[in-house]
Amino acid sequence: MSKNSQGNFFEDFAVGQEIHHATPRTITSGDVALYTSLFGSRFPVQSSQALARDIGYASAPVDDLLVFHIIFGKTVPDVSLNAIANLGYAECRFLVPVACGDTLSAVSEVIGLRENSSRKSGVVYVRSSGFNQHGEKVLEYARWVMIRKRDEASPAPETVVPHLEKQVNADSLGDAIPVLDVSKYPSWVGGSEFFWDDYEIGEQIDHVDAMTVEEAEHQIATRLYQNTAKVHFNLFAQKDDRFGRRLIYGGHVMSLARALSFNGLGNGSQIMAINGGRHVAPLFAGDTVFAWSEIVGKAELPGRDDIGALRVRTFATRDLPCGTYPGPVEGGYTDGVILDLDYWVAMIRRS
Amino acid sequence: MSKNSQGNFFEDFAVGQEIHHATPRTITSGDVALYTSLFGSRFPVQSSQALARDIGYASAPVDDLLVFHIIFGKTVPDVSLNAIANLGYAECRFLVPVACGDTLSAVSEVIGLRENSSRKSGVVYVRSSGFNQHGEKVLEYARWVMIRKRDEASPAPETVVPHLEKQVNADSLGDAIPVLDVSKYPSWVGGSEFFWDDYEIGEQIDHVDAMTVEEAEHQIATRLYQNTAKVHFNLFAQKDDRFGRRLIYGGHVMSLARALSFNGLGNGSQIMAINGGRHVAPLFAGDTVFAWSEIVGKAELPGRDDIGALRVRTFATRDLPCGTYPGPVEGGYTDGVILDLDYWVAMIRRS
C-alpha cells in the first residue's frame, strides 16, 4: 500500500466522523500583503494597523475571506479531492478576531450523507471549524459536496440530511468584532460618506470597477491557502476535461467581488456571516470580473451602536458590466452571472 | 443616487481644495517581499536589516518607489480615474524615512486648473503628500493630469498654472536618510567598487540586464499599491481601446528601471528626489525592459560626507538593448524608448 493519499471517497465518510485536517498555518503580514496584491482590497480596518488600534482592535483583523479560504483549503485533501460538484455552503459565521501571528487549524465533522440514485456517488455534508492557537473557534460553516464512490457496489449508508438555516440570525452576529470607538474613524478612510443608517433595503449598487484574472494569479492565491484541488492547478489533466482548461477556485470570485464592493460599501468593514452562495458558472483566466450588490436586509446588533448589520447579496459576472444589475431570471440567471453570494456585512455607524 | 463613486471630473476640482484619500495603509515586510519578487531589486540597504542598522538606520528603509507608488495609488480614485493623460510630475521629495510598520495616508491639494480650448477636458494640477502615523510628511510631489469634463457646458474655472521647478535643489536633499557610518558598509554589499567620488557628469552606464513583464506581474504590483486605474486591470474594456490591451502602470517601468540600475549604480542606495519624468510610450505584457543611465549632475550634501547626490537620467526601453544609449532625438525619442526619468540618487561615499 502506497503512503500517498488519493483523498476520501463517498464510502469513506460516516456521520459523526471527525477529521483533523493537515497543516496548521500561522497567518502573517506576508499573507496579508499577498491577499492585497491579488485582489486589491481597500477596506481600511484590514489595511491600517494604526486605524484598527485607534478604534479598538488589538491588531488589524485579517480579511475574513482570507481566513475562510485558509480553513477551506485545509479541508480539501480530506473532504473534496474526489468531488464531482461543490453543491453549497451555509451557516458560515466568523466568531473570534484573527490577527497576524495567529495559527489556524481546521476540523470537520460529517453531519450528513445521502447516496445518489445512480449509486456512483453521494452527497457528503460537513461542518468545518477553524481554530486558533488558543483552541478558540474562529470560524464555522456547513458545506455539502457530491463525492465519487470508490466502488459502486459499496452499500449505501443510512440517509441523513441535516437541517441548515437559510440565513444566519442577526442576533448571533458580530462576535469577531470588538466594540469600536467610531469617533476615531474619519469618513475619508473608507472613501465613502455613506454609513449603516444611509443604506436601505432594496437598494442596488453597481461596483463599477472590474478585474481581469490571470492563471498565475489564481494559482498563487489558491496555493497560498494550501488548497490542493487538482482542477485549479493541473492543465495536463484539465485539457481532457469538458472545459479544456483550469477552473478557478470559486473563492477567488468571492474575494474579487468583495474587493470590488469597496466602491459602494467602503465602510462595510467586515463580513460577519455568509448565509449561502451559488457559483452559477465557472470563471476562467482571461475573463474580467464585475460585481454589483443589493441590500436585502438590515439589522441593529444587540447592545451595539458602533456597527450595524447589512445583509448583502453580491452578484459577480464575467465579461459583463453590471450597470443593468444582471441577476436571477426565470430558469436560472442572466448569462454572464458567475456568483450569487448572500452575506452579512458589519457597516460602521456614524458616531 | 448610487453610493458608488465614478471618480471626479474636471469641474469637480477647485484651486485650494484638499482631498483626503481613502484607505490608510500599513507597510509590512510582506509588501517589501512582494516588491523584491516583482522587480528583483538588490540595493543592500533595503534588503538587509542587519546592514541598515549597522550603518545607522533605525530599521531598513522601505524602497522609495514602493512608498511613492503607495501614495500615488491612493490618489488615483479621486484625482485621475477620469484622466485622459498623465502629463507630468515634478518636485518629488522623500522627507522622512519609512520603515515596515509605518502607516501611510495621502492628501492632495489642488494647485492649478486650466480648461482646454476644446472645452471637453482640462488640466488639473495637484500637490500630493504622504503622511506617516505620526503625522509627519514622508513624501510630496506635484502632478498634472488631463481630466474629462462631466458636462461640456460647465463654465471654465479661472486659469491657475502653478510654477514648478525643473529640478529639486540639491541643498534640500537627504532628509529621509540618517547620517550613516559608512565605515560599516563594506564594498561587496553593493556589488560594486564604485562610490560617489568615482562618478563623473556625462558618464553613461548600460545596465545590461533586462526583464520581460507578464500581465499577472503588473496587476499584482499595481493592486499592491491599491491603485484602481481601470486601464491596468480591465481587459474587457481595453479590448475596445486603441491599443486593444491592458496598459501597464508607468510606475512599473520606473521600478524596473531602478532595479536594473543596480548593475552600475549598486551603491546608490536611495532615491532622494524625482525632478520629473516622461512616459514616452506605453509598455505591454510580453515586452522586455532594458535600461541605461547618464549622470547629469553631482552635488555634495550640506554638512555630510557619508553620502553624496548624483543626478541621474535613466532611460528605459522595450525590446531594445541599451548598448547604444537610445534616448532623445530630434522631434522626440529613439523608437523603443518608454521612460526618461530624472532623479537624485544618494550614493555612498568611500569611508
Add this chain to the structure above:
Amino acid sequence: MSKNSQGNFFEDFAVGQEIHHATPRTITSGDVALYTSLFGSRFPVQSSQALARDIGYASAPVDDLLVFHIIFGKTVPDVSLNAIANLGYAECRFLVPVACGDTLSAVSEVIGLRENSSRKSGVVYVRSSGFNQHGEKVLEYARWVMIRKRDEASPAPETVVPHLEKQVNADSLGDAIPVLDVSKYPSWVGGSEFFWDDYEIGEQIDHVDAMTVEEAEHQIATRLYQNTAKVHFNLFAQKDDRFGRRLIYGGHVMSLARALSFNGLGNGSQIMAINGGRHVAPLFAGDTVFAWSEIVGKAELPGRDDIGALRVRTFATRDLPCGTYPGPVEGGYTDGVILDLDYWVAMIRRS
C-alpha cells in the same frame, strides 16, 4: 571603462579565490508567504509557528530550499552569469536553523578549474557558503559550472579537480534541527500516519498531485531570490536561443517536487542535505510538473530518537503522470523526466 558588470569569465577565476557576493538579505515572513503561494508547500513545521515552538524550535524554520535558493541566487552574478551549463552540485548541507529575521549573505571559494579542450570555455568548481548575521555558516554546497572564456587565447590555468563525495555522510546530518519533543507532534499535522520507522529502502511513492507553471510564477520566485540569470527573465534574447523561450530556474523544479512530495512524505519535515541532482531536461511555462520518490537509504542519527534520516531520490517529470515511476533508462532517462534529485530528509519518529 563602464561601471556595470558583465559577470566573470573563465579566465577571471583562480583556485583559492574567495568571492563575497552582493546584497545581504533579511528573510521575512513575506518571503515565506510568497514561497508558500508559489509552491503550495504544506510541511507543518515550516507552516506553523505554534507547532514549531511547541516541539522545540526557537521559531518556525524557513523552508530549506528557500534558504538554498537565496544563497544560490547571490552567487549567480559572480559565478554563473556567463555559464554555458550548470553541471552539478554536491555536498550540500544545512548547518544552522534559519528563521524569519535572519540576514543571509554568501561567500564562494573557487576550489577547481579545468579548461575544456575546445579552449573556448572551462569548468569552474566553487564551494559556496551562506552565513547568518552572527557569522554562523547556515549552509554550504559545492557546484561546478561550464563558463565561457572572454578570450580564447588566454592561457589555460593549471587543472585542479576537487574530490567531491557522492553522498553526504549520515553521521554529519541534522545540525540545523534542534532536538524535538515529538510527543507534541500529533499525526494529523503532517496529513500522514507514516513516520520514519514505516519507510523501507526500495519503497516507491507516487506523489499524485501536479502543478502547471506560469511565466509570472517562476519569474516572481527567481527574483525573490535576487537571482539574475538572464535566461529566466529576458524573452527578447531567448527568442533567438535554441529553445526560443525563457528557461525556468532548475531550483523551481526542486521546490515544486519537494512541495508535491508532501503527499507521501508529510512527516519529512526538513531537508538536511542534498547529495546531488541532475536537471535532466528543461521546464517551460505551461508545462505541468509531477513527481515521485524512491527511498534509497535510511539511517538513525547519532544520539537522536526524535528524527531519523531518509535518503530520498525524487524524480520530477513534465506532462507525465508518475504512476509508472518514470526514471533512469539505458542511455539516459524516460522521456519527460526533468529532475533526478538525491537528498536526505529528516523524518519525524513516532513518540
